[in-house]
Amino acid sequence: MRLSDKAPRAPHSAAQECHPKHVVQPHKAALLKRLNRIAGQVRGISSMIEQDRYCVDILTQISAIHSALDAVSMQLLRDHTQGCVQAAIKSGNGKPAIDELLQVVQKFTR
Amino acid sequence: MRLSDKAPRAPHSAAQECHPKHVVQPHKAALLKRLNRIAGQVRGISSMIEQDRYCVDILTQISAIHSALDAVSMQLLRDHTQGCVQAAIKSGNGKPAIDELLQVVQKFTR
Amino acid sequence: MRLSDKAPRAPHSAAQECHPKHVVQPHKAALLKRLNRIAGQVRGISSMIEQDRYCVDILTQISAIHSALDAVSMQLLRDHTQGCVQAAIKSGNGKPAIDELLQVVQKFTR
Amino acid sequence: MRLSDKAPRAPHSAAQECHPKHVVQPHKAALLKRLNRIAGQVRGISSMIEQDRYCVDILTQISAIHSALDAVSMQLLRDHTQGCVQAAIKSGNGKPAIDELLQVVQKFTR
Numbered sequence: 356m357r358l359s360d361k362a363p364r365a366p367h368s369a370a371q372e373c374h375p376k377h378v379v380q381p382h383k384a385a386l387l388k389r390l391n392r393i394a395g396q397v398r399g400i401s402s403m404i405e406q407d408r409y410c411v412d413i414l415t416q417i418s419a420i421h422s423a424l425d426a427v428s429m430q431l432l433r434d435h436t437q438g439c440v441q442a443a444i445k446s447g448n449g450k451p452a453i454d455e456l457l458q459v460v461q462k463f464t465r
Numbered sequence: 466m467r468l469s470d471k472a473p474r475a476p477h478s479a480a481q482e483c484h485p486k487h488v489v490q491p492h493k494a495a496l497l498k499r500l501n502r503i504a505g506q507v508r509g510i511s512s513m514i515e516q517d518r519y520c521v522d523i524l525t526q527i528s529a530i531h532s533a534l535d536a537v538s539m540q541l542l543r544d545h546t547q548g549c550v551q552a553a554i555k556s557g558n559g560k561p562a563i564d565e566l567l568q569v570v571q572k573f574t575r
Numbered sequence: 576m577r578l579s580d581k582a583p584r585a586p587h588s589a590a591q592e593c594h595p596k597h598v599v600q601p602h603k604a605a606l607l608k609r610l611n612r613i614a615g616q617v618r619g620i621s622s623m624i625e626q627d628r629y630c631v632d633i634l635t636q637i638s639a640i641h642s643a644l645d646a647v648s649m650q651l652l653r654d655h656t657q658g659c660v661q662a663a664i665k666s667g668n669g670k671p672a673i674d675e676l677l678q679v680v681q682k683f684t685r
Numbered sequence: 686m687r688l689s690d691k692a693p694r695a696p697h698s699a700a701q702e703c704h705p706k707h708v709v710q711p712h713k714a715a716l717l718k719r720l721n722r723i724a725g726q727v728r729g730i731s732s733m734i735e736q737d738r739y740c741v742d743i744l745t746q747i748s749a750i751h752s753a754l755d756a757v758s759m760q761l762l763r764d765h766t767q768g769c770v771q772a773a774i775k776s777g778n779g780k781p782a783i784d785e786l787l788q789v790v791q792k793f794t795r
Contacts, residue, residue, distance in 0.1 A: 356530075376519040386514050394507045400537075401500045409486040410545035411569050417538050418572040421531060425794055428527050433787045435520035441783065444774045453771065455495060457763045459521050462528040463794040464755055535684055541679045551673065554664045563661065567653045573684040574645055596739040614727045620757075621720045624713060630705040630765035631789050638792040640725050641751060645739050647730075648747050655740035679741050682748040 363440045382433050389427050428463060431458075491544050499537050506530050538573060542566075601654050609647050616640045648683060652676075711764050719757050725748045758793060760788075 380386055403413045436456060443452035460464060490496055507530065513523045546566060553562035600606055617640060623633045656676060663672035710716055727750060733743045766786060773782035 376522075378500045378520050379517050380514055380520070383514060383711050387511055388515070390507060390511045392513075394504055397500060397504045397507055398554050401497055401504075404490055404496050404500070407487050407489050410488050410490070410541050410549065411565055412486075414538055414541055414545075414569045415572065417534055417541075420534060420571075421573075424527055424530060428524055428794070429787065429791055431520050431524055431527075432790065433783070435524075436783050436787065437779070439520065441774050444771050444779075449767070449771050449774075453763070453766050455521055457759065457766065459528075460762065460790055460793075461759055462525065463531075463790075464758070492599050502669075526649065538683055538684070539677065543673070546673050546677065547669070551664050551669050554661050554669075559657070563653070563656050567649065567656065570652065570680055570683075571649055573680075574648070596742075597737050598740050599737050600734055600740070603734060607731055608728060610731045610734070614724055614731070617720060617724045617727055620719055621724070624710055624716050624720070627707050627709050630708050630710070630761050630769065631785055632706075634758055634761055634765075634789045635792065637736060637754055637761075638789075640754060640792075644747055647746055651740050651744055651747075655744075659740065675741055679744045679748075682745065683751075 378435075378439065380431070381438070382430055386427060386430060389423065393420060393423050393427070396423065425463075432460070432463075486550065488545075490541070491548070492540055496537060496540060499533065502528060503533050503537070506533065535573075542570070542573075597653075598659065600651070601658070602650055606647060606650060609643065613640060613643050613647070616643065637671075645683075652680070707764075708769065710761070711768070712760055716757060719753065719760075723753050723757070724751060726753065727765060755793075762790070762793075 396416065400413060400416055400420070403416065440449070440452045440456050443449050478480055506526065510523060510530070513526065548563045550559070550566050553559050616636065620633060620640070621638055623636065660672045660676050661670070663669050726746065730743060730746055730750070733746065770779070770782045770786050773779050
């Protein structure tokens with residue numbers, strides 16, 4: 356686990372603050388709330404299996420978890436691009452930030 | 466929540482037992498174990514956000530959760546096809562079972 | 576390229592006729608029409624690039640091609656399940672047909 | 686069809702030239718070559734169906750077309766981000782370019 360750099364830092368214009376690899380998510384509370392709900396959905400799948408519920412109903416619920424996770428990912432991607440990537444480009448260091456962005460986007464495409 | 470039909474029923478050849486909509490998953494223990502791990506991964510995402518971890522690392526972990534969920538879905542789909550769908554076809558009632566199978570498969574494609 | 580087996584064969588109840596690996600698609604004409612349209616969409620992407628059209632518009636069109644291909648795949652999957660897979664199950668040989676079906680489904684999930 | 690703006694324009698540092706919505710793709714020749722191959726793959730699917738080839742083999746080939754299209758999309762996305770999006774950010778107009786980028790990324794996720 357990477358140690359985050361918690362030294363004080365000057366605020367910059369982006370909503371998301373990127374200092375080396377320490378990032379305060381601008382939608383932190385909303386993301387945590389969504390993830391809490393997703394954790395509940397995963398426990399719900401376990402209960403359905405324990406209760407011998409119908410496979411197709413379970414699969415439908417799993418598909419809903421994928422959608423909920425995708426909403427979290429899109430929020431993170433948007434904030435990352437508006438924050439870290441934009442800041443890197445403005446500081447003349449866009450290339451590695453864009454390469455990294457595209458690499459992670461690729462993980463979410465087919 | 467649909468009430469499952471818990472009346473006694475005759476065993477059939479498929480590993481998965483389908484009686485109306487009450488299905489004992491043949492890989493129940495393994496599925497529950499996987500889902501337990503996935504619930505842990507979701508809590509891990511929350512921790513990463515709370516600890517202001519780097520967005521790209523969080524996104525990479527979310528992509529791993531999608532893969533883990535897909536492994537659960539493929540197991541459920543396989544057992545559903547070998548169990549319920551096969552049993553429906555053998556009893557001469559394949560059409561609705563196949564339609565339902567394809568509908569749920571479609572939820573997992575792009 | 577596998578040589579298809581064109582020997583005469585007895586018709587069976589499924590709409591799709593499966594003889595070893597020779598399969599007359601029950602929706603042949605409709606599939607060919609769809610594929611013809613998809614080929615046109617692909618040529619359309621080339622034209623957009625040649626005409627220096629805007630990247631985002633090109634990407635939107637590519638996403639439409641994925642959807643059109645998925646419609647073809649779902650039709651093929653449905654006919655394959657109702658035809659070949661169902662016939663294999665009825666003849667008591669369901670296991671390999673189901674394994675193969677799930678393997679190809681997996682190629683279309685994330 | 687949007688008329689592209691073919692007025693002369695000053696070159697900028699990005700490899701990709703964005704003038705309103707007229708974009709010369711920096712990997713134009715390579716993209717056209719890839720798309721030509723994809724058009725051939727689509728015609729190949731039609732031939733397979735005409736020749737009554739096995740459904741699972743056809744589906745496997747369709748899955749290969751999705752992958753080939755994804756390679757084109759990733760190239761376009763990368764060049765778009767390094768070109769148009771980066772240029773918009775540098776000119777202080779990043780917000781709409783980033784919103785548009787994320788919208789198109791979303792079309793390629795599940």
